[in-house]
Amino acid sequence: MEHLLPAIDLLLQPAVIVALLIGSVGGVVIGAIPGVGPAVAIAILLPTTFIFEPLVGLSLLLGIYGSSMYGGALPAILMNTPGTAVNALTTYDGYPLTRKGQAQRALGLAYSASFFGAVVSIISLVVLMPVLAKVAPMFGSREIFLAALFGIILMILTHRGQVFAAGMMTCFGILLNTVGMEPINYTQRFTFGQSWLSSGVNLVVVVLGLFALSQAFLLLSGSDKHVKPQKISGSVFSAMREFWRHKRVAAVSSGAGVGIGIIPGVGEFVSQFVAYSYASRTSKTPEQFGKGAPEGLIASEAANNSVPAAALIPLLALGVPGESLTAMMLAVFYVHNVVPGPQLLTGQLDFVIALYLALLFLNIVALLFLLGSTKTLIRVINIPNRIVGTMVLLFSFVGVYSLRNSLTDCLIATGFGLFGAILKRLNIPIVPIILGMVLGGIMEAKFRSAMTRIQSPLDLFDRPISAVLIIAIVGLLLLALKTAAQQYRRHCT
Numbered sequence: 001m002e003h004l005l006p007a008i009d010l011l012l013q014p015a016v017i018v019a020l021l022i023g024s025v026g027g028v029v030i031g032a033i034p035g036v037g038p039a040v041a042i043a044i045l046l047p048t049t050f051i052f053e054p055l056v057g058l059s060l061l062l063g064i065y066g067s068s069m070y071g072g073a074l075p076a077i078l079m080n081t082p083g084t085a086v087n088a089l090t091t092y093d094g095y096p097l098t099r100k101g102q103a104q105r106a107l108g109l110a111y112s113a114s115f116f117g118a119v120v121s122i123i124s125l126v127v128l129m130p131v132l133a134k135v136a137p138m139f140g141s142r143e144i145f146l147a148a149l150f151g152i153i154l155m156i157l158t159h160r161g162q163v164f165a166a167g168m169m170t171c172f173g174i175l176l177n178t179v180g181m182e183p184i185n186y187t188q189r190f191t192f193g194q195s196w197l198s199s200g201v202n203l204v205v206v207v208l209g210l211f212a213l214s215q216a217f218l219l220l221s222g223s224d225k226h227v228k229p230q231k232i233s234g235s236v237f238s239a240m241r242e243f244w245r246h247k248r249v250a251a252v253s254s255g256a257g258v259g260i261g262i263i264p265g266v267g268e269f270v271s272q273f274v275a276y277s278y279a280s281r282t283s284k285t286p287e288q289f290g291k292g293a294p295e296g297l298i299a300s301e302a303a304n305n306s307v308p309a310a311a312l313i314p315l316l317a318l319g320v321p322g323e324s325l326t327a328m329m330l331a332v333f334y335v336h337n338v339v340p341g342p343q344l345l346t347g348q349l350d351f352v353i354a355l356y357l358a359l360l361f362l363n364i365v366a367l368l369f370l371l372g373s374t375k376t377l378i379r380v381i382n383i384p385n386r387i388v389g390t391m392v393l394l395f396s397f398v399g400v401y402s403l404r405n406s407l408t409d410c411l412i413a414t415g416f417g418l419f420g421a422i423l424k425r426l427n428i429p430i431v432p433i434i435l436g437m438v439l440g441g442i443m444e445a446k447f448r449s450a451m452t453r454i455q456s457p458l459d460l461f462d463r464p465i466s467a468v469l470i471i472a473i474v475g476l477l478l479l480a481l482k483t484a485a486q487q488y489r490r491h492c493t
Contacts (some may be wrong), residue, residue: 007354013055015056016059020062020063020361023062023067024361025063025369026041027070028369031069031087032072032377033388038064040211040392043204043208043211043328043396044396046328046331048399049061054351055354061325061332063365065329066118067362072090073107077106093292094297096291105239110297111240111370113243113250114302114304114363115363117253117302117305118308118359120254121254121306122356122359122360124258125356129352141446141453148442151314151320155431156432159429162428166432169428169432169433169436173434173440174436176206177438179197180198181198203331205400206433209400209416209417209419213392213396213418215424219389220393222385249275249299252278252279253275253278253299253300253302253303254303254306256275256303257304258310260310261310271303271306271307272304275303276300276303283295316345316352317340318342328434397413
């Protein structure tokens, strides 16, 4: 309670409330437009948040991050086209319900599950925050280095069928982070005598290029054809009442989102499939899954909306972002000299709680906005791709130039935009590049700091958390090798 009241005071600042309203409504609209997604929107808005106070800027980005999945369910259910990548599983049972003439039922179930998952996640993590504040100071340099390494390895291994590509992109991101001034001895690395590389490759420029510009190029080069959404009639409120008959599935799915969302490098996709698998195995009608099962729709939406609050834990507690969106938010902290990590949880717990209360508020705003504007948002889905692409291209270049008033940054962003478009065409993951850049810098700094206190390899095991992390990393690698060997034997036979 001693931290709750100061957190509420922080949240009630007019600028914070306005940022939350804009982010929440904007996130729903952006999520409803297939082909854009929260990563593009956050990349475009990231430079503008640097002029605001940390809580104001983060509230705006959190609004988009937390509410975009609500909007993404609209085209997934009505058009079989996910508005955001994490709404792909929503199409499995959402669109079949629409084909049966039950679109309003599907939307009601999706809205209810999304809100339930988000609220469960936020409440559970606010309750656990004092415990996390006590555990976080136990993480020193070596523990944070090992946690970042664990997150990188886990993120690479979760790209099943693309492990080699994800590993290469991660290494490329780490390489990009080494360009410029070396942070300890202040020597130049990989600049090749070029003055424009002396300050390194800016993370925001790379983010805008890989996510926003690449998507703009793809939208402009594609066709403007759209699938006509199904008409909806009736009220979603009856379906929201039906949701409570499946509260067990919703609770387990939300728990999966919280537990898995805390782990760096995993995110919504793994929690969704865990929740969906559980719902399918425990259902009395498993044959309906993929054909319009309400439990499948609830599992998907509850799991993916419970992840955003949980994904902030490794960012706030250790300074280790779990995926690309939280990696972008890390830039807002650094610009304002707010260092995420154990000191933040112990010294500024009211600021952390204010962030979680902001998440709760934005979910309420997103739900109310959707309930009153669903039929209007269907028109947004039909905006031609080339108009969307042109707007994304314009705002992206404005954002890049506003960083340092540099045409060089615009050229670098264009290069990364073309590179990102090629990677997307080839279905090669681009998120590992961003995580490689962010986690690579953290790993280098913490590794060099930790090495001054380590005399032998055995010293890594003299602290319990570092020992557990090393065992987890080794176990993860052995499990991956075992899985690869089994797949190789099956392929040979």
